[in-house]
Amino acid sequence: MANQVDSDDHFFFWSFDHGGGSLDSGTTGEEVLCGWHDEINDEDLADWLSQIHPGYMTTVHTQCLSGGMLDNLMPLSSNEHGCAATNHYESSYGDGFAAAYRQGLLNFTNTHDVYWYAYTHDGYATDGQGPGGTPGYHIEHPWEATSTNFRIFDDKDNGLPILEKIRTIRWVWPWEEIILPYEIIQGAADGWDPDGPQVLFRIESVEVGRLFKGDMDVIPGVTTVGPGEQLVLELPMAPSYGANGETPPPPDQVLKAFTVRAYDGATVSDRRMPVPILLDEAGQLPDAVE
Ligand SMILES: [Ca+2]
Ligand SMILES: [Ca+2]
Ligand SMILES: [Ca+2]
Ligand SMILES: [Ca+2]
Secondary structure, eight states, X not given: OTTTOOTTOEEEEEEOSOEEOOSOXXXXXXXXXXXXXXXXXHHHHHHHHHTOXXXXXXXXXXXXXXXXXXXXXXXXXXTEXXXXXXXXXXXXXXXXXXXXXXXXXXXXXXHHHHHHHHHHHOTTOOSOXXXXXXXXXXXXXXXXXXXXXXXXXXXXXXXXXXXXXXXXXXXXSOOSEEEEEHHHHHHHEEEEOTXXXXXXXXXXXXXXXXXXXXXXXXXXXXXXXOTTOXXXXXXXXXXXXXXXXXXXXXXSSEEEEEEEEEEOSSOBOSOOEEEEEEEESSSOSOSOOO
């Protein structure tokens, strides 16, 4: 699954009956998720989930001692949300939190909103939120690991942008600093959005040199470039490099210095590809280069 889920995906993990562990509030690390034949312990689950890198991850744990599964996932990043029906030393009752969460999904789209609906509609959550609290019969303490509030599921009304191809862009000497306006990249790319007027590009990785947007270093996975904006690629021979040991790229070769995905303002294309730049030393290479 880690090979299939990537940054334009929303990953939703749901666990339900049963969970096991100790009812002693001082015991930690003993919590398990009970399967048909085997148990999954809290460390293994956290390890497996940490190998998945979606754009957004939501985990919901509704079984007994579920807070003990959630605590291993902390601290969460800003694109992750997790909640549990109980603390790590108490039972969950019936489908109090689980049913309330499902109902919340019918009314809200975002993580904290759905959690809050579930907490306030869980008939057993009468003694405040966790992760602490005093255990009691028919009492549970739901809690969320963060209050971040993003969309749990992708917006099904928004089609993914498409990126089919990026043709080679030619750049003639000097190439210490290669200036790439959005319009040049867009002109070289076969990229479009099925339900929008145009695509932007999000930089996914920088393989050679330094890439700037304005005065700022590009942040892979975050920085986008759109109409009226431009990227500047500084190659290793640029004066600002000093003696950092990087080798200048050879001339008359296609350089794949950075990769992009198409971006529609909400999500990105499944495909990522390099922006190929031909470093044309003499300015005499043939025009038609694919
Ligand atoms: Ca994907
Ligand atoms: Ca425990
Ligand atoms: Ca634990
Ligand atoms: Ca779209």
